[in-house]
Amino acid sequence: MPDFSASSPTGLVLSGGGAKGAYQVGVLKALLELGASVDMVAGASMGALNGAVLACAPSLPEGVRRLEKLWSTLAAESPVEANGPAYLRLLAAAGLVLGSPVTTVFAQISALAKGTKMEGIVPQVSGDWLEATLLSVGPLKALMEKYLDTEGLMHGLPLYVSVFESRGGFADVLRCAVAEAGLMDTPPSRFVHLQSLPEHEIRNALLASAALPLLYQARQIGDARYSDGGQGGWQAAQGNTPITPLIEAGCRQVIVTHLTDGSLWSRHEFPDTTVLEIRPQSLITPDDGLLGASKAVLGFDASNVSRLMEMGYRDTMHCIGRVMRAVKARQALSLSEQNLNQSLQGGKDADEALSNAMTRLL
């Protein structure tokens, strides 16, 4: 059984989930109130953006305050903005280059069934195809300009973000669909330590981590292009719940926040790490369908943000409270055992003293 000392650093995993990231603000607020200390952060997609704002702040309370401000801004003004010309270009490019996308998809599934590697089959699309996305990255960049303090980040909490090496928007979506179907898992995401990157690549890495395929543009980092880190290791949510870099960095106790109902991420994969999961205690996505899921990811409306923040706070109090009750009971037992041993030792001395006194007396 591992024995953890108080000096072991505590990590915080902020998983991805788009607009559901407001839930993490509630989680952090509760952790702050509970007096928790966080030594390093890892995030995917929206979790990476939240983590970046948190890591930029000089302290946890200031980080939470900035996140609350950020999310009140997001609730008032959604960062989701359609990229009109690009949409038209996308349609045109799809028609001209691929001919029939449906046919191509079936061709690729057929190839997968035969055991052929998918990367070799995914067509190398033109530059226009890669550049075409449905949503504009402008609002996100504007928010980053406002809330991302690169200088503060360099001196803040260590931050890891997950990114997924992109093969193009459609190909990425297709690979995720295949993984969802259980046929073949997506390759694992990569984890990038932001403070180790050159300053000009930090924003790129954050945008890449949040770049949902087809919706946002993949970003060039080094020799490769990367998109939303939540796509990697799809079946076990390896990329979307980036605990691995924290463990590799020395964390033996990690708080993991989930933004999906019944996440199939498994704590049992990390037997040497104490994992405390903050899971939604009620439906975080009220509508279970495809449309409902999309709405939950992109729905930056005020009521939704407020609901999610309150939910995160409540669930954290619930999950940690349950653990702490058990801890308290165990500590009380341990303390009582120590007291008992000390008391017994004291009793032996008293017995000896009494015995000596009786010997003198009688």
Next chain:
Amino acid sequence: MNEEFSPIGPESPLCKTLHCLPEKFIVDLANGIDVTRDHLRVQRGRTDVFSRLYDGFTGQGSRRQAEINASLADGVEASLNWLCELSESLAQSNLAIAQVNERVTSLTGNVALLAHFSADTRHQLRNLADRMDVRLRGMAQEIARIDFIQKAQLNVDATFSKWAAGSFSALSPASRCYAVLEELRWGALGDYCRKYRGQRQCREFMLMVTHRAIVQLEKDAALNQRTPVDMVRVWLTAPPVRKGSGGDLQQALGYMADGMAAEAAPFITSAMQKRPVSPAVPLVARAERVAEAMVWEVFPREVLGA
């Protein structure tokens, strides 16, 4: 935030430990409940045909079930672990209780011994107190007796000093002796001799009084020790009476001598000249004879030691 869902407050002592998450199996046990409930909630919501087909086809259903099973297995294992620790702790507590019981038994035995010892000590102390009481009472009596002797001695000294100073000079020498003896009889010496009659100290006092009376009589008569002198002329004759002196004293002495029989106290009755000189009184006598006779007549029992 809704207070109903925040049973653990920020100031709660248990929250102070959050910065140091405890042993893994405790967290797995407690947190595993929430993980399992999350999966169960989703599982319960996916009972329609499409969801069942989808979960079956993608394998998500079985993976979810595997997660539930793993969490339950971990929970059971953690429970077993904790149960073992609790059992060990309980065993230790029971052992401690047994030890405490042994100590209480031993303590009770020692207390019983102490109680016996205390009772014995009390008994001895009572005996000692009784003995001390007797001893102290005896000492008090002895002190009182010594004090009495002292008073009697002082009484003798004072009375003979008075005689020597000439307080009874209006009387005959025999009457002076009688006056002194009467004063001693009614004073501290008399009290002492009455209280401690027959004791050696009484006889010693009588002897001392006799000796001092002899000395004083000889001084008054200006005689040598062994010189017999005429009884009437020397011992019974008072000096010439000066007007207004000694009459009352003579009368008082006469009154006191009235109660004495001439046969029992011939020297006293002769000295007081109430009657003719008793035939029992010698015609010539030394001071010793007069003093001894008068002491005998005033303190007959004391002299005899009866």
